Amino acid sequence: MAFEDIRQTVPGENDAPAPHRGRNVRGRDPQRRKAILDAADRVIQREGHEASMLAIATEAGISKPILYRHFGDKGGLYQALARRHVDPLIERIRAELHQHTDFEIRARATVGAYLSMISQNLNLYRFLMDRATSEDVRTRSDLGLMVRRLGEELADLLLIENRIQGRLRAQIAAHAVVGMVQAAGEWWLEHPEVGEDEIIEDLTAAVVGAIRGSVD
Amino acid sequence: MAFEDIRQTVPGENDAPAPHRGRNVRGRDPQRRKAILDAADRVIQREGHEASMLAIATEAGISKPILYRHFGDKGGLYQALARRHVDPLIERIRAELHQHTDFEIRARATVGAYLSMISQNLNLYRFLMDRATSEDVRTRSDLGLMVRRLGEELADLLLIENRIQGRLRAQIAAHAVVGMVQAAGEWWLEHPEVGEDEIIEDLTAAVVGAIRGSVD
DNA sequence: CGTGCGTGTTACCGTTGGTAACACACGTAG
DNA sequence: CTACGTGTGTTACCAACGGTAACACGCACG
Numbered sequence: 330m331a332f333e334d335i336r337q338t339v340p341g342e343n344d345a346p347a348p349h350r351g352r353n354v355r356g357r358d359p360q361r362r363k364a365i366l367d368a369a370d371r372v373i374q375r376e377g378h379e380a381s382m383l384a385i386a387t388e389a390g391i392s393k394p395i396l397y398r399h400f401g402d403k404g405g406l407y408q409a410l411a412r413r414h415v416d417p418l419i420e421r422i423r424a425e426l427h428q429h430t431d432f433e434i435r436a437r438a439t440v441g442a443y444l445s446m447i448s449q450n451l452n453l454y455r456f457l458m459d460r461a462t463s464e465d466v467r468t469r470s471d472l473g474l475m476v477r478r479l480g481e482e483l484a485d486l487l488l489i490e491n492r493i494q495g496r497l498r499a500q501i502a503a504h505a506v507v508g509m510v511q512a513a514g515e516w517w518l519e520h521p522e523v524g525e526d527e528i529i530e531d532l533t534a535a536v537v538g539a540i541r542g543s544v545d
Numbered sequence: 546m547a548f549e550d551i552r553q554t555v556p557g558e559n560d561a562p563a564p565h566r567g568r569n570v571r572g573r574d575p576q577r578r579k580a581i582l583d584a585a586d587r588v589i590q591r592e593g594h595e596a597s598m599l600a601i602a603t604e605a606g607i608s609k610p611i612l613y614r615h616f617g618d619k620g621g622l623y624q625a626l627a628r629r630h631v632d633p634l635i636e637r638i639r640a641e642l643h644q645h646t647d648f649e650i651r652a653r654a655t656v657g658a659y660l661s662m663i664s665q666n667l668n669l670y671r672f673l674m675d676r677a678t679s680e681d682v683r684t685r686s687d688l689g690l691m692v693r694r695l696g697e698e699l700a701d702l703l704l705i706e707n708r709i710q711g712r713l714r715a716q717i718a719a720h721a722v723v724g725m726v727q728a729a730g731e732w733w734l735e736h737p738e739v740g741e742d743e744i745i746e747d748l749t750a751a752v753v754g755a756i757r758g759s760v761d
Numbered sequence: 762c763g764t765g766c767g768t769g770t771t772a773c774c775g776t777t778g779g780t781a782a783c784a785c786a787c788g789t790a791g
Numbered sequence: 792c793t794a795c796g797t798g799t800g801t802t803a804c805c806a807a808c809g810g811t812a813a814c815a816c817g818c819a820c821g
Contacts, residue, residue, distance in 0.1 A: 381777060392801060497739060501729055501747040508728015513721040523713060531717040531759060538758015539751040608770060
């Protein structure tokens with residue numbers, strides 16, 4: 330056909346393809362996957378939170394279809410990225426929660442972990458948060474769901490420790506607190522002149538107050 | 546060169562009433578505008594929060610370009626919709642804030658106003674909230690900005706009433722509280738089994754606690 | 762009359778998410 | 792050695808979206 334589809338193939342640096350080492354190297358999939366996710370991270374960090382699938386594929390040195398073969402659709406990629414970045418955060422928060430015993434210290438550690446996390450990876454955080462609320466919230470499990478999971482976990486904790494009476498009340502308080510930290514964190518990202526210590530301190534105070542206030 | 550000045554016209558409030566008016570006194574612009582916004586509301590309510598411009602234009606009985614002539618771009622439409630639906634909410638909240646004097650009662654009234662508002666217009670709320678965080682947050686002024694405005698206002702109030710010392714601390718607490726109500730509200734939308742009174746009560750307690758806790 | 766302007770349309774563009782269909786290498790069965 | 796299947800990759804396409812250009816009609820005025 331006379332049509333030449335000159336897409337942005339960007340032949341630079343992705344040549345010398347397929348060293349074809351050996352043949353069916355067994356554990357190639359995980360490596361590939363990790364490399365793609367690395368590329369996605371890079372693209373997002375560089376181009377902001379509206380990275381296209383093509384850009385990610387190109388950065389990874391592959392073409393779109395194989396990106397889709399790995400992650401299904403964009404939601405799958407989001408999910409994988411979310412898992413990759415948010416799971417450690419949740420893990421860390423969980424550790425902080427279980428490590429200390431004093432209530433306020435735990436709150437401070439948790440808030441600090443969250444804030445330092447999002448401030449280190451601003452674009453990525455925005456990228457994940459972006460899709461967290463859009464789409465069909467209940468089918469896709471991305472950052473929105475993780476945040477909710479964190480809320481549920483906090484609710485359980487509050488309930489188990491008898492800090493708040495009543496499952497419902499604990500859930501409300503927990504999700505309220507999570508949203509609180511999230512919103513204040515977002516505000517902070519746009520006010521870099523505020524020191525990290527300061528916002529941690531104030532936010533902690535608010536969190537503690539909210540939970541104390543929910544005791545009734 | 547005659548098409549140059551359409552861009553940011555967004556005839557929001559500086560509506561110079563028909564310059565060059567003289568004939569064609571059909572002052573249809575305001576009517577048209579209202580009709581289009583009505584159509585947008587309908588489409589959003591029916592099709593969820595991912596309504597396309599084409600769908601909205603069709604529903605309004607017009608074609609895309611005139612929709613664009615009215616609102617510039619999709620951001621303009623969002624903005625107009627946000628103004629239309631959020632301004633009354635903010636107005637109502639502001640009224641509640643200034644009407645009562647008792648702290649807790651004011652909090653309860655405000656929380657109640659917000660919750661009843663979002664529960665009445667679920668899809669629309671999602672539609673607005675969706676774009677609130679995405680895109681370039683600082684250029685477009687939609688619901689995100691309104692929420693922030695509300696936060697600033699609350700911060701001022703807290704400061705003026707000497708309820709919290711220090712502008713920074715007041716701002717942090719205010720935005721934290723706003724995010725808290727927002728997150729808890731979203732949670733509530735997905736748990737309709739929870740009664741409105743109940744969540745209002747609990748959320749109010751958390752809000753009051755957060756503010757009290759921020760006093761230090 | 763015809764010129765200018767408001768109002769409307771159709772038909773297009775560029776980008777994006779997503780996919781179908783093809784191409785090549787290679788180990789293996791016959 | 793040949794034929795085939797399978798895994799891996801590609802190009803080229805599609806549909807939908809936001810947004811725009813170019814054209815077409817109607818109507819008041821000089």
